[in-house]
Amino acid sequence: MQPGQSTDSLRYVTLDLASDSHARAAIEAYSDSCAAELPWLADILRTRLETLNRSVDRTQDHFAGFREDEAAPMPLTYCEQTARRLMAFACMCARAREDYSDAAWDHVMKSFDRMLVQMR
Incomplete structure (x- = not known):
């Protein structure tokens, strides 16, 4: 996607959890949002964030x-x-x-x- 490009066709977003702190914030928010309905997915996402946190001094x-x-x-x-x-x-x-x-x-x-x- 480029700046100014129409967002009408946007269906998927790829996030780089390893190097983008905004992506980590998005995944954290998503896991909080889906926890009641999809607890297994929230657990997977939180586990991934915890693994990333342990890989660097956080x-x-x-x-x-x-x-x-x-x-x-x-x-x-x-x-x-x-x-x-x-x-x-x-x-x-x-x-x-x-x-x-x-x-x-x-x-x-x-x-x-x-x-x-x-x-x-």
């Missing part, structure tokens, strides 16, 4: 936690923009409630940003 992709007594590192996401969009949506929904707290959401968003920055 320690930055785990959030170590805020306190030392927390459980093992939590795997993060390749879908930073999607995660940010969903957090902004959650915050917008929370603002509509009468028990909304600016201070609490400010704390949540700062913690969320810290996790995302750590994975870069």
